[in-house]
Each structure stands twice: as structure tokens, then as C-alpha cells.
Amino acid sequence: MILVTGGLGFIGSHTVRALLDLGEGCVLVQRRTAEVPASLAGAQVVVEQADIADLTALLDVGARHKITGIVHLAGSMPWPPSPKQPVEAARKAVGSLFNIFEAARAWGVSRVGVASSIGVYAGLTSEGPLREDMPLPMTSSHPIPAFKKIGELLSDHLAGATGIDVVSYRISGIWGPGDPHGALLFAAPALVHAAVRGTEPDLSLLLAPAYAEDSIDLCYVYDCGRAIALLQLADQLNHRTYNVASGRATSNAEVIAAIKKVVPDTRIVLPARGTGQQSYLDITRIQQDTGYQPAYDIERATADYIAWLRAGNER
Structure with missing residues (x-):
């Protein structure tokens, strides 16, 4: 089964639907108690209450289910950020990502997908397609793209260090x-x-x-969810970063x-x-590696x- 963090959220719920349509069962991890929504009643879906910032609680989910992949869509940075506890908020955001990788190693997961954002391209002035191999500015004017860049760098490092197949989704305007x-x-x-x-x-x-x-x-959310599902289930991916977008x-x-x-x-x-x-975001990579078309x-x-x-x- 595919574990999806943020699986009851906007993008997450549509990603779950797409994974189900492709024959995969899903475990949705929610910090607060939640039930399987009526729209997914009867489907191969389980909702588990666990805070991904709590490694023990997260690992317990894998003790109850055979997790074969992870799609990490839960927010990496609380928004709006707490002006009183910025260090603690940052620690929790980065620590949650580390926990995802710890769980992936413990469960023998082969692929982890991590949500990034179109915001990482902010500051580039060129018109036309924004490609995944473009150098990105080191600064960010907003906490969300800042933490998405941090997440991409950490994910790339941990992919090399652990041998886990990691893919970052640079998600456009959904x-x-x-x-x-x-x-x-x-x-x-x-x-x-x-x-x-x-x-x-x-x-x-x-x-x-x-x-x-x-x-x-x-990018319409149905296309977004299907694109993420295709990236998760592809037999082989040739890159660690993919634009998830309409391409125009x-x-x-x-x-x-x-x-x-x-x-x-x-x-x-x-x-x-x-x-x-x-x-706009160039979608050549995802088209070539998964067959995705909006x-x-x-x-x-x-x-x-x-x-x-x-x-x-x-x-």
C-alpha cells in the first residue's frame, strides 16, 4: 500500500483517487482523528491517526500495514508561521522529513515522493519554459518556497546516502x-x-x-493527482525532480x-x-518517463x- 501524508487534503485526496484508479491501496496519515470520506467508501483506503513529527507513531503505522511507497504531501512549514517559535517550527518541519526517510528505510520502501512547489523558480526572470535543471536562486522571499528548496536538497542528499529512490514534485498552480x-x-x-x-x-x-x-x-487538480500517481508507480524514473504542471x-x-x-x-x-x-513549467521529463499528458x-x-x-x- 502507498502511504500518503496529507491524503485528505486538496492535492492529496485527488492523488489518492488516482492511485486507487491505478490499482493501489492507500494508507492516509492524519494528525487528527479522521474517517475515510464518503467519496472513498468501499475503496482500498485506511486512515491512520499519527503525527509525522512523532517517529514512533509513524513507525507504528508500518507495523499495521505493508507500506510499499510513500507520497509525502503534508505541508513542510506551518502557515502562517509562528512569530514566537520560528526555530521550533523549522525544526519540526525538517524533522518530519527526516522521519519520513527513517520510516522508508525501516519499511524497505523503494520510492519516496516529496512535494515541492513552483515557488522554487521565483526570482528567475526568463520567459518561456522553466526546466528542472535550471539553477535556482539561493534566497526566497517566502517561507514556503524556502522550505521546499531545503526539502529538495535534503531529499537529494538522503537519496544518495540511503539508496532510496526519491522524487521531488515541483507542483504548479493547482x-x-x-x-x-x-x-x-x-x-x-x-x-x-x-x-x-x-x-x-x-x-x-x-x-x-x-x-x-x-x-x-x-494545472487542474485531477491532472495533478494523476501525474503524482504516475510518478509514484513508474517502473523507472530517470531523474529526481519533476515538474507537475500543465506545461503552458x-x-x-x-x-x-x-x-x-x-x-x-x-x-x-x-x-x-x-x-x-x-x-510556465516544462513537462518534458514527466511526459517522457511516465507518459503523462494533461x-x-x-x-x-x-x-x-x-x-x-x-x-x-x-x-
Whole structure:
């Protein structure tokens, strides 16, 4: 069975669904008590209560289940960070990663996947594809990409030291059913929600104003979950780092155009004062090594998301 940390979260739940569709059972580790969700009732899924920061509790999970692989999607850094205990928070984040590798060694796991982020590319100014072999800036303006870089470096070191097959997922801008963030990092989810509700989009959480030309590599969460599952189950991987993305830049203007095909009377408008810079994650590696192809372009993704919200789902 594949152990998935953060398996009841946004990306985690869709990854679990994809693993199940590919014939794998899953053990979901949650810090708080949780039951198997109704959407997975009857599936080969077990939810175990354990804090991955507690090595003994984590190892006990492997005593109850035959764990053959690990997909580590739980957050590496508490957010928002505690201003009173920054050292302890950092120690816990890094210690949890060490515990994952200790468990992998104890259980004889052959492959560990670790979530990274599109944020590691922040600071690169080139347009066009962002490739996994590009040199990354050593600094980060935000704790999350900082700890993702730390996680990648530690994972690469431990892969060499332990012989465990390790893969880091550089995950792009993920959106779709179950998105808990709204317009936290990019505008698209809020634009869709506003169209369904017939309201103005709430973009107050964005770090900067949203413009029509602003773009990001938007990857629908179904594609993201399937990509991670394919990386976990591939017979052989030729790299330790893979972009998990759509492989194209999608602008807010394109999102609005796709929304208007489903909700023609929406009045969502964004000002046209953005830079128009088009950068996106190159997905050649994952395509070559797993056969992954995104199934949801912006129009299909938008229509599906709107239908899911109109069916009465909250997020």
C-alpha cells in the first residue's frame, strides 16, 4: 500500500483517487482523528491517526500495514508561521522529513515522493519554459518556497546516502474541486466562484493586484493527482525532480473567456495593466518517463469546476 501524508487534503485526496484508479491501496496519515470520506467508501483506503513529527507513531503505522511507497504531501512549514517559535517550527518541519526517510528505510520502501512547489523558480526572470535543471536562486522571499528548496536538497542528499529512490514534485498552480485557498496565490479560483455566485471576485488575499494579462501555469487538480500517481508507480524514473504542471501559461483573460462560455452573463472584468510575462513549467521529463499528458485544458477545467460548484459543493 502507498502511504500518503496529507491524503485528505486538496492535492492529496485527488492523488489518492488516482492511485486507487491505478490499482493501489492507500494508507492516509492524519494528525487528527479522521474517517475515510464518503467519496472513498468501499475503496482500498485506511486512515491512520499519527503525527509525522512523532517517529514512533509513524513507525507504528508500518507495523499495521505493508507500506510499499510513500507520497509525502503534508505541508513542510506551518502557515502562517509562528512569530514566537520560528526555530521550533523549522525544526519540526525538517524533522518530519527526516522521519519520513527513517520510516522508508525501516519499511524497505523503494520510492519516496516529496512535494515541492513552483515557488522554487521565483526570482528567475526568463520567459518561456522553466526546466528542472535550471539553477535556482539561493534566497526566497517566502517561507514556503524556502522550505521546499531545503526539502529538495535534503531529499537529494538522503537519496544518495540511503539508496532510496526519491522524487521531488515541483507542483504548479493547482486549482479545481476542493480548493481551500481561493485567491491566495492566483486569481482563477475566485473568478470561477464569483461567476457561479453572481458576485464580484474577492481578490483581497492576493499579494499583488490581479490584471488580465497576468499568467501562471494552471494545472487542474485531477491532472495533478494523476501525474503524482504516475510518478509514484513508474517502473523507472530517470531523474529526481519533476515538474507537475500543465506545461503552458494561462492568463486571467483566458480564464475569464472560458468562464463566459459557461456563464455568458458574468460581468467579471480585470484591468489590463499586467506585464504579460509568459513563463510556465516544462513537462518534458514527466511526459517522457511516465507518459503523462494533461487531460484538462482551460475550457474543460473551467466547465468542470463550475459544474462541481453548481452541484452544491462548498469549495
